[in-house]
Amino acid sequence: MExxxxxxxxxxxxxxxxxxxxERLVLAQQFYNKILEKSIESYKNGNAKVR
Numbered sequence: 001m002e003x004x005x006x007x008x009x010x011x012x013x014x015x016x017x018x019x020x021x022x023e024r025l026v027l028a029q030q031f032y033n034k035i036l037e038k039s040i041e042s043y044k045n046g047n048a049k050v051r
Contacts, residue, residue: 013021042049
């Protein structure tokens with residue numbers, strides 16, 4: 001029987017890296033919200049998928 005191991009990592013980025021990570025997270029959030037908005041609008045118009 002194999003034993004599964006889990007590893008936890010913590011990162012401590014410097015100020016520059018923190019800003020880059022924050023910027024990427026904001027962009028990902030905006031992208032997700034835009035796709036969700038298009039999906040909802042498409043559903044309201046009777047389409048099953050976003051086009």
